[in-house]
Amino acid sequence: MIKQEKTIPIRKFYKNMLWKKAKSFWVTYKTTKIGLTGLIMVLSFMFMAIFAPFITPYNPMKSVGEPLLPPSPSYLLGTDQLGRDIFSGLIYGTRISLMVGALASAISVLIGTMIGIISGYYGGLRDSLLMRITDTFIILPTLPMMLILVSFLGSGIHVIIIVTAVLVWTGTARMVRSQALSLKERPFVEATRAVGAHDFRIIFRHILPNTFPVIFANAILGIVDAILAEAGISFLGYGDPFYLSWGMILNYAQKAGALVTGRYWYMIPPGLCIMLLTAGFAFISHGLDQVLNPRLRRR
Amino acid sequence: MTLLHVQDLSTHYFIREGTVKAADDISFGIKEREAFGLAGESGCGKTTVALSIMKLLPPAGRIIKGEILLDEEDLVSKKEEEMGTVRWKKISMVFQGAMNALNPVINVGEQIAEAIITKENISKGDAWSRVKNLFELVGLDPKRIKDYPHEFSGGMRQRVMIAMALACNPRLVIADEPVTALDVIVQGKIIELLKELQKKFDLSVMLITHDLSVIAEVCNKVGIMYAGKLMECADATGLFKSPRHPYTQRLIGAYPSVVGEKRRLNFIPGVPPDLINPPSGCRFHPRCPYAKKECPETEPLYVEAEKGRFVACHFVDELKDVLKQGNNP
Amino acid sequence: MTSNTIIKVRNLRKWFPIRKGLLSAFFGKEEYVHAVDGVTFDIIKGEVLCLVGESGCGKTTTGKTIIRLIEPTSGEIYFEEQNVVALGKDEIRKLRCEMQIIFQDPYESLDPRMSIYDTLAEPLIVNKIVSTRDEEEARVFDALEDVRLVPPEQFAMRFPHELSGGQRQRVAIARALILQPKFMVADEPVSMLDASIRTEISNLLTDLRDKYNLTYLYITHDIAQARYIGSRIMVMYLGKIAETGPIENVVMNPLHPYTKALISNVPVPDPTVKRERMSILGETPTPINVPPGCRFHPRCPCTKPICSENEPKLKEVKRDRYVACHSVA
Numbered sequence: 001m002i003k004q005e006k007t008i009p010i011r012k013f014y015k016n017m018l019w020k021k022a023k024s025f026w027v028t029y030k031t032t033k034i035g036l037t038g039l040i041m042v043l044s045f046m047f048m049a050i051f052a053p054f055i056t057p058y059n060p061m062k063s064v065g066e067p068l069l070p071p072s073p074s075y076l077l078g079t080d081q082l083g084r085d086i087f088s089g090l091i092y093g094t095r096i097s098l099m100v101g102a103l104a105s106a107i108s109v110l111i112g113t114m115i116g117i118i119s120g121y122y123g124g125l126r127d128s129l130l131m132r133i134t135d136t137f138i139i140l141p142t143l144p145m146m147l148i149l150v151s152f153l154g155s156g157i158h159v160i161i162i163v164t165a166v167l168v169w170t171g172t173a174r175m176v177r178s179q180a181l182s183l184k185e186r187p188f189v190e191a192t193r194a195v196g197a198h199d200f201r202i203i204f205r206h207i208l209p210n211t212f213p214v215i216f217a218n219a220i221l222g223i224v225d226a227i228l229a230e231a232g233i234s235f236l237g238y239g240d241p242f243y244l245s246w247g248m249i250l251n252y253a254q255k256a257g258a259l260v261t262g263r264y265w266y267m268i269p270p271g272l273c274i275m276l277l278t279a280g281f282a283f284i285s286h287g288l289d290q291v292l293n294p295r296l297r298r299r
Numbered sequence: 300m301t302l303l304h305v306q307d308l309s310t311h312y313f314i315r316e317g318t319v320k321a322a323d324d325i326s327f328g329i330k331e332r333e334a335f336g337l338a339g340e341s342g343c344g345k346t347t348v349a350l351s352i353m354k355l356l357p358p359a360g361r362i363i364k365g366e367i368l369l370d371e372e373d374l375v376s377k378k379e380e381e382m383g384t385v386r387w388k389k390i391s392m393v394f395q396g397a398m399n400a401l402n403p404v405i406n407v408g409e410q411i412a413e414a415i416i417t418k419e420n421i422s423k424g425d426a427w428s429r430v431k432n433l434f435e436l437v438g439l440d441p442k443r444i445k446d447y448p449h450e451f452s453g454g455m456r457q458r459v460m461i462a463m464a465l466a467c468n469p470r471l472v473i474a475d476e477p478v479t480a481l482d483v484i485v486q487g488k489i490i491e492l493l494k495e496l497q498k499k500f501d502l503s504v505m506l507i508t509h510d511l512s513v514i515a516e517v518c519n520k521v522g523i524m525y526a527g528k529l530m531e532c533a534d535a536t537g538l539f540k541s542p543r544h545p546y547t548q549r550l551i552g553a554y555p556s557v558v559g560e561k562r563r564l565n566f567i568p569g570v571p572p573d574l575i576n577p578p579s580g581c582r583f584h585p586r587c588p589y590a591k592k593e594c595p596e597t598e599p600l601y602v603e604a605e606k607g608r609f610v611a612c613h614f615v616d617e618l619k620d621v622l623k624q625g626n627n628p
Numbered sequence: 629m630t631s632n633t634i635i636k637v638r639n640l641r642k643w644f645p646i647r648k649g650l651l652s653a654f655f656g657k658e659e660y661v662h663a664v665d666g667v668t669f670d671i672i673k674g675e676v677l678c679l680v681g682e683s684g685c686g687k688t689t690t691g692k693t694i695i696r697l698i699e700p701t702s703g704e705i706y707f708e709e710q711n712v713v714a715l716g717k718d719e720i721r722k723l724r725c726e727m728q729i730i731f732q733d734p735y736e737s738l739d740p741r742m743s744i745y746d747t748l749a750e751p752l753i754v755n756k757i758v759s760t761r762d763e764e765e766a767r768v769f770d771a772l773e774d775v776r777l778v779p780p781e782q783f784a785m786r787f788p789h790e791l792s793g794g795q796r797q798r799v800a801i802a803r804a805l806i807l808q809p810k811f812m813v814a815d816e817p818v819s820m821l822d823a824s825i826r827t828e829i830s831n832l833l834t835d836l837r838d839k840y841n842l843t844y845l846y847i848t849h850d851i852a853q854a855r856y857i858g859s860r861i862m863v864m865y866l867g868k869i870a871e872t873g874p875i876e877n878v879v880m881n882p883l884h885p886y887t888k889a890l891i892s893n894v895p896v897p898d899p900t901v902k903r904e905r906m907s908i909l910g911e912t913p914t915p916i917n918v919p920p921g922c923r924f925h926p927r928c929p930c931t932k933p934i935c936s937e938n939e940p941k942l943k944e945v946k947r948d949r950y951v952a953c954h955s956v957a
Contacts, residue, residue, distance in 0.1 A: 017743075187736040194697055195751035195803065196724040205750075209741050340822040452911050482682035482912070483849065487893030487905050509822060512852070512895035535899040553827040554897040555856035557879050564856065566827035570792050 028291045035287015041280030045273075049094040056088035060244050068256065071265050078265050080249070081256040089244045090269055096245035097277060100161055100230040105222035107165035112172025113208075113215055119173070120180025121203055131177075138170045143232055150238045157240040164229045172218040179211045213292050220285040224278045231274050246270040302503050303329040303352070303390075303471055308365030308375075310344075310351045317575040321347040325365070325529050326601060326609075327522050329471065334497060334504045336518035336535070338511055338550075342571055344527040345507045346395065349473045352505075353392050354382050369471075387418050391464040395475040397457070401448040407459050408434075408444030415466045433462040436499075438492060454485035458492065465496065473505045478513060490516055511554055515539060523547045526572050526582040529601065533608040541623045543610040545587050548622045581613065589618060634811055634843050635671035635694060640664055640703035642686075642693050646916070662915045663689040665867035666703070668942065671811075676837065676844040678858035678875065680851055680890075682912055685864040687847045688732075691813040694845065695727045696720055707811070725755055728804035732816040734796035738788040744799055745784035748772070751807050771802040774839075775832060794825035798832070805836065813845045818853065830857050851894050855879050863887050866923040867915050869942055873949040883951045885928050922954065930955050 029035050048055065057074075058064045063083035064075075071078045077086035119130040149163045183189060184207065192202055233239055234247025235254070249270040253259075258266040306326050312319040322344040329335045337345045350356045352367055354374060367374040369389060377385070394400060402410060411433065412426040421429075431441040437458040448456060457477060464472050474493070478486040494517060497504050506517055514521055515535060522532040523546065531544040542548040549567045569586040572578050578585050584594035593613050601611040612618065643660035664686040671677050679687045692698045694705055696712055705712040707727060715723065731737040738747055748768045751757075758764045772780035775798040788796055797817060804812055814833065818826040834857060837844060848854050854861055855875055862872040863884065871884040882888045885908075892906040908927045913919070919926050925935035934954050942952040 187731045187733055188739045190697065191729070191731055191737050191800070191803070192739070192750065194695070194724065194729045195754060195807065196721040197750065197754045201754060205742075206739055210739075340824065454911060483851070483890055483893050484682065484908060485911070486895075488907065490895065491905060491907075510895070511823070512897045515897050515899040516895045518899075539897065539899055550824060551897060553824045555827075555830075555852040556896050556898065557852050557855055557891055557894045558896055558901055558903075559898070561855065561876070564827045564831070566831065567824040568828070570794070 025291060029287055032287040032290045034283045035290065038280045038283025038285075038287055041276055042284060045094050045277050045280065046098065048091050049098050052091045052095060056085075056091045058085040058088045060084060060088035060092045068263070070263070077269055078263070080252050080266065082252075084244075086249065086266060086269070089249050090246070090273060093244055093246045093249060093270065093273070094277075096157070096243050097227050097230065097274070100157070100164065100245070101223040101227040101277075101281075104161045104164035104168070104226035104229075105219050107162065108169040108222050108226075109172050109215060109219045111165065112169035112218070113176050113211070115169070116173040116176025117180050117203060117207060117211075120177035121184055121199070121207060123181075127177075130173075134170050134173050137167065140167065142167050142229065146229060146233055147236065147238055150233060155238050155240050157243055160230055160233060160240065161226075164226045168222060168225050168229070172215065172222070175214050175218060176211055179214050180207055183207050183210055217285060217288060217292075220281055220288065224281050227274065227278055227281075246274050300330050301328045302331045302333075302370065303505075304366075304368040305348070305352070306366045306368070308348065308351060308362065308367060310347050310356065310360055310362050312347075312357075312359045313361065314359050319574045320527050320577055321360070321574060322351065322524075322527050324601065325524075327529065327532050329503050329505060329520075331470070331503055332497070332501050333520060334494075334506060334518040336506045336508070336514035336521045337524060338508060338514050338521060339524035340509055340550075340571060342574070343524040344574075345524050346475055347527075348524075349392065349475055349505070349507055352473065353386060353390060354379070355386075355392075383418075387414065387464075387469065388467045389469055390471045390473065391467070391469040392473040393457075393460045393464045393475065393477055396480065397460040397475075397477075399456075401456060401459065403448050406445045406447050407451070408446075411459070411463050411466055414463055418467050429466065430462075433465060436465070436496065437462045438488075452485075454481055454489065457481065457489055461489075461492065461496070465500070468500070469502075471503045471505065473507065475507045476509070477506070479508065479510065486513075493517060511551060512556075523550065526577055527574055528582055528611065529609075530583065530612070531608075531610045533610075537608060541619075543604055543608060543615055543619065543622060544612050545589050545618065545622065546583050549588075581611070589614060589621075632672050633670045634673045634708055635845075636704070636706040637670070637690075637694060638668050638704040638706075640667050640690065640693060640705065641701045642689050642698060643701045659916060662867050662918055664693065664700075665915070665918070667864070667867075667869050669862060669869065669872065671843060671845060672860075673810075673843055674837075674841060675860055676834075676846050676858045678854035678861045679845060679847045679864060680849065680854050680861055681864035682849060682890075684866070684912055684915060686867040686915070687864050688815055690864070691815050691845055691847050692729070695724075695729060695813055697729065721755070725757075725807040726809050727811045727813070728807060728809040729813040729815065730797075730800050730804050730817045733820055734793045734800060735788075735820075737800050738796055740788050742787075743784065744772075744786050744788070744791075747788075747799065748784070748803055748806055751803060755807065757807070767806060771806040772799075774805060774836065775799070775802045777802070792825075793821050794829060797821060797829055801829075801832065801836070805840070808840070809842070811843045811845070813847070815847045816849070817846075819848065819850065826853070833857065851879065851891060852896075863890065866912070866918060868923060869950075869952060870924070871949075871951045871953075872942075873946075877949065883945065883949065883956045884953050885930055885955070886924050922952075 061084065064085055065079045065083050067079055067081045067083045069075055069079045075085050077090065080086055115130050115134065119127045145167055146163050150159060153159045189202060189206055192206055230245060231247035234245050235250045237251055239245060239248045253266045308322060308325040310322045312321055325348055337348065339345050351362050362375055365375060369385065374385065401407065408427065408430045411430045415426040415429060416423065430444050434441045434444055439455060439458050451459065478489050481489060490513065493504065496502060506514060508514060518535050521535050521538045523530045525546050531538065531547045538547060539551060542551060549565065552565050555564060567586050572582060578595065580595040580597050581599050584590040587594065599611045599613045601609055604610045604615045642664040643662055646659045646661060667690060679690060681687045689698060693700045700713060707723065745768055748771055749764050752764055752767055758767060768784060769780035772783055777783040777795060777798055818829050821829065836842060846858055858875045860872065861875045861878050863870045865886050871878060871887045878887065879891060882891050889906045889908045892903060896903065908929060910927050921936040921938055922940050925931045928935065932954060940952045940954050942950045945951050945956055
């Protein structure tokens with residue numbers, strides 16, 4: 001065996017390990033065409049969202065021209081019935097979608113993970129109780145429930161985020177629960193108990209880290225659900241009137257009779273954006289799947 | 300007299316990380332009514348050899364050279380369609396972990412009958428009566444032919460697999476780890492069954508296992524594989540009493556026994572090599588206590604050291620006495 | 629209780645309830661798996677007591693219940709005069725440092741996401757044994773050296789998937805050792821390893837026992853293995869002890885019919901040894917509906933009328949030889 005002059009300090013070792021792991025993950029991820037496509041799509045939207053003030057010529061909420069103008073060099077996608085530039089609205093709308101998507105997904109994953117872990121690890125009465133609560137939430141029809149809650153609680157953007165989160169955590173909860181159930185039986189968990197570890201430590205240092213792939217996958221797909229939910233609520237007119245999201249633009253477009261009057265530049269772009277952004281996240285999720293599950297990769 | 304003759308068989312697996320030289324230059328013969336044991340530790344290539352003979356290699360595997368002569372017919376050059384007349388009718392196989400390979404939603408009788416009907420042109424009625432016969436042969440109650448796999452224990456399912464292997468009266472049965480997952484007493488019963496069936500039907504058996512004790516019970520000829528190469532091949536008594544290869548001696552020496560005197564067992568330090576980049580020259584040289592200069596340089600030839608005994612070692616003559624049972628350096 | 633006895637087990641029972649559907653839970657009778665059904669034995673300091681039996685006999689459950697990894701249904705367990713059953717959760721944690729366990733599966737008993745260093749440091753952290761990072765590192769490296777994984781700095785940085793089965797099992801042993809226990813339960817520690825590695829690990833366990841004055845409860849289904857490593861043997865069948873005694877005596881001269889059958893069925897790595905296989909009828913039943921009287925009587929070749937009525941007690945028939953059988957005076 002090669003003798004080493006000095007031992008690598010443990011902390012630096014872990015930093016190196018993390019870096020190596022991240023690099024190897026990226027290398028594999030790059031090879032998945034679908035993952036890469038998704039990443040490019042999402043990054044483009046993020047770019048749009050971050051640099052919105054620089055890309056957009058006008059303030060999307062202010063009336064800047066004649067109402068219902070067709071596309072022109074000064075108004076790339078024309079104006080809506082209040083004279084606002086549709087293109088600027090579209091770009092700023094990216095911010096809403098991404099923000100709602102990310103936050104709602106994060107909160108729902110948090111709730112779902114907590115419930116799933118307690119249910120799966122402890123089992124027994126706690127499990128039965130939590131699962132019955134979860135079942136109740138599953139059978140609630142999401143969109144109607146959201147509309148009801150929003151009408152009671154008001155249509156602020158923060159309300160929409162919380163309402164979305166509270167209704168979609170069930171998927172994560174069940175997946176995390178089944179992961180926890182199977183992990184809890186594995187010998188290394190038993191071994192950790194045998195050396196005297198408390199439940200707390202077992203959950204946080206052993207069960208949770210091994211559940212991350214599932215949580216992460218769910219989080220990404222949760223973003224898709226959240227974006228679509230917000231778009232749905234806004235389109236139906238329950239969205240936050242102080243912000244202009246894609247769903248809201250569609251709502252206004254419908255009120256202006258854009259479809260009937262053939263103003264396709266008004267109706268199609270927001271819908272297209274919703275589709276592309278959610279597709280992007282879905283592709284990322286496929287890419288992740290292929291990285292985490294090597295059998296799905298094409299040789 | 301020789302039923303199966305394998306000559307210089309080499310099978311490699313082509314995977315992303317490289318080429319796995321799973322089996323190289325394997326040569327041995329199985330006579331009629333002979334029980335041949337192919338032994339070695341996990342990863343040494345024994346299952347690869349079996350799958351090569353049956354031409355059931357996974358997509359990444361390919362026979363790159365050699366001959367497999369069954370009654371003078373070369374199986375390597377046969378196409379897939381032609382193998383249909385060979386598989387199950389001339390050679391059949393009981394796969395590793397086979398008792399878990401039964402379809403859980405079809406009753407066992409049907410699974411065997413299906414195999415028979417596919418291979419031979421007989422009526423369903425005849426096939427089912429043969430299934431009843433097979434059940435009796437392997438010691439199962441013929442009234443249970445319509446039961447489902449989960450209604451049988453592990454040992455009984457293994458008997459079902461053996462019945463399936465015998466369904467079309469093959470001449471050679473390859474059994475890959477047939478008793479590894481079974482309890483001692485059930486293991487004993489299956490071993491007795493194999494011996495009995497072999498006598499009754501003039502079968503040749505190729506038994507693949509890592510357990511030398513089982514080989515000692517069942518087989519009259521033994522081949523020892525290591526890292527994809529055949530290290531030694533001899534009659535069972537000769538091999539166990541006076542091994543001619545250092546690996547064989549060490550391997551036998553690593554087995555505790557319930558008879559005989561108790562002694563401290565030696566072991567072989569190190570781990571089996573990576574088969575993508577196997578050691579140069581003799582693949583055992585990094586772990587061999589007798590390795591000298593020639594060992595990493597050239598591969599030893601597989602020669603007939605004495606009548607009926609083949610060994611692949613540079614120092615086969617010099618080590619003859621040193622390796623006799625009981626002499627541990 | 630002599631000061632020589634480290635573990636005392638009296639009438640230990642572990643019954644697992646069988647979960648049924650909602651309706652049967654209300655209307656049906658509660659059924660249990662009688663995994664361990666009243667075992668009584670002592671373990672002497674410094675000895676290696678081999679707990680032997682086929683799958684389903686309750687040996688693993690016994691081992692895990694003694695250290696209260698599984699809660700016993702009833703019975704008494706004493707560790708060095710302390711009543712293990714009566715201890716609360718915190719006191720059990722303190723006792724863990726004295727009683728440790730090595731699991732069977734080297735591929736599953738280590739957390740795949742934790743480095744070897746972390747896996748070994750965890751027992752120290754959890755029990756607050758060390759206060760500085762240097763102390764912790766020193767203990768981890770010492771443990772690695774004890775199990776001959778050197779250089780320890782290199783192995784500490786690795787992850788389980790980078791190690792071979794034998795190396796992983798050594799890490800498992802190191803983890804059990806790092807708390808400096810007095811007693812270790814080894815649950816089939818080598819059954820998933822190759823033959824040559826088994827010997828290595830067995831020898832390591834024996835050396836560690838000598839070095840640290842350990843006591844082992846060695847659970848295995850491999851009697852040859854038990855004979856090699858053990859000093860005393862205990863044979864279990866369907867949740868009860870059939871026979872115990874010094875290992876050489878029991879192996880050379882088994883008294884209980886079940887033990888006789890077991891030993892006669894163990895294959896021997898020597899083709900010249902011809903042995904009579906003692907066959908017993910049927911298969912091992914599940915421990916749910918246990919036969920009345922002696923559990924073994926439906927399969928026993930020398931059963932008498934009394935065997936189906938009275939359950940035989942474990943009696944000392946010769947010095948140090950305990951047998952539970954009506955036919956053995």
